[in-house]
Amino acid sequence: MIPDMTAPLLEVRDLRKWFDGPRPGLFRKRAVVKAVDGVSFDIRHGEVLSLVGESGSGKSTVGRTVLRLARPTAGQIRFAGDDITSLSRDALRPFRQKMQLVFQDPYASLNPKMTVEDIVGAPLEIHAPELSAAARRQRVAETLALVGLLPSHAARYPHEFSGGQRQRLGIARALIMQPQLLIADEPVSALDVSIQAQVVNLLLELKERLGLTILFISHDLAVVGHISDRIAVMYLGRLVEVAPTRALFTMPRHPYTEALLSAVPIPDPTIQRERIMLAGDMPSPLDPPSGCSFRTRCRYALPACAGAVPALREVAPGHLKACIRDDLHLVAPTGLDA
């Protein structure tokens, strides 16, 4: 059956992932870290949705929870229409083939004692144990070719590869089960600039060839701007803005997005711009501000912002924001003003 391409492949509703925080005192109640606190989004078939935010925003936890590597505290995750929120380990197995993760650090995520064939072929052992050794070798060789490596690389060990090649191995391991959804958590952040571009090109090429849907998690707005169809901006466990890429870059609607875009250094020394300097750090997730959690660093904050958590609502077609101020005229980085 041909899947309905207009229906979302992944639907996330009001996802929450809370962790136990440190105990403030022997007889005091343990604090709760709301790493993800009510996040909802869809990803359509063949779409690249990026989740951006700074460290501690909860973007990686969203990725891990969607994959069910962490059990959600509340909310719902639907994959191709099936609710996978509370499936058991065994019941999850068929879904695990269809959604795969690419990690950030190509040095730490590959076992140094395993050959490339064992690393890339590992998912086959679990999901297709019936394959013969020859058939498995064939699948590994095909997958290596897909990511621009040679069949002869199969007998080598990770240390024989450069950073960029290792990330190709990580991508090959994720692709060998022919997944529909790829969750890439900072896949190019650890790579050198020239290699970063190679891996970004590879991901986009694979997306076209294999019809992949990608959840791309990153803090690098330049890469995100290049790779995504839509972008979701996270701050302290919640989404503050979701928009098509061009709209987000040219007409940011949330003050945090505006500040984030303004902070990206542009490789052009002739550009003179007024930078929006955010004061201080992100507040502790153990003790988040009431109401809008960005209000403590927001230059547009009003007393009303401390009241209730602002809802994420649609303010233009496909453009959502969680901010009570509709009277703002936010600025885009130089050269991007619509």
Add this chain to the structure above:
Amino acid sequence: MTQAPARPAAGEDDVLEVRGLNISFHTPAGEIPAVRDVSFRVRRGETLALVGESGSGKSVTSLGILRLTPKPPFCSISGQVLLRGRDGTMRDLVALPEAEMRGVRGRDAAMIFQEPMTSLNPVHRVGDQIAESIRFHEGLSRRAALGKAADLLDLVGIPDARRRLGAFPHEMSGGMRQRVMIAMALACEPRLLIADEPTTALDVTIQAQILDLLRRLQERTRMAVIFITHNLGVVAEIADRVMVMYTGRVVEQAAVRPLFRAPLMPYTRGLLRSVPRLDFAGLGREKLAAIPGTVPDPLEPPPGCSFGPRCGAFLPGSCDTAIPPLQEALPGHQVRCVRWSALTGEAA
């Protein structure tokens, strides 16, 4: 060796002059030439950005300046590193005995690193860590040194500085820890600050704060800054001059504007093109102009220009015969490429 461009004598304003610096690591697999024939100078109040990818030698160069590279027989260093001291004279740090070197580090020249958590001592309060250097170099009492430490924390924008003296590094955020590192580095008012990827581990909004802080401090103290980074956006923002390194050699050096406007070395062009442009965001996914291949193995360098195997302008017979000399292509603009003038014609 290669012919270095003619060089005027060190000017009054020069804080640092590096001449023909070579640094090699001696490993069981063979000698690794990490830095080769590197020469440059930094003036008072100037920021020189050192750009390159992993293995380019940019960090080793900076460690070599302060003689923080491993001791012989694991590592050898030659050439001259002339640093202006408090008395105004230029001293060669390569020739200085280790005991005297200790008086230079932290006083005449200081350094900050990428990861403030690993550079700060986790079991000492930040106040004492800042005061340590002040007491060592200036012989102040603990009390007086702590007073100065509080002023420094205030200077680098840490709120409630006096109370924060008693904090441990783990009680602070990454941005705050980097501010503490900067306070420590500035404690003895060095003439030269070496900043090795100081914002790479930080979030962009915090990076913006730290860059702004460094800029303001430099305006105030007129210190010379060597800023090591792989982020070309940061370079454009902070540098007066840029030195691009590849496999241990300087391949291009120029003032920041000409370097970004008209880079002469194909490697620099490649680097600039491989960064996705913010103003094109969401306008379709053209392939990024990646530089093909990877940095060569330092134990088996290719013949001739080390960028040759990855270079789109590679010409057999001219690029693979000898290591190209660093030439003064335009006034103040040096490039290590035998084809630069031919390529500039093509590009125009």
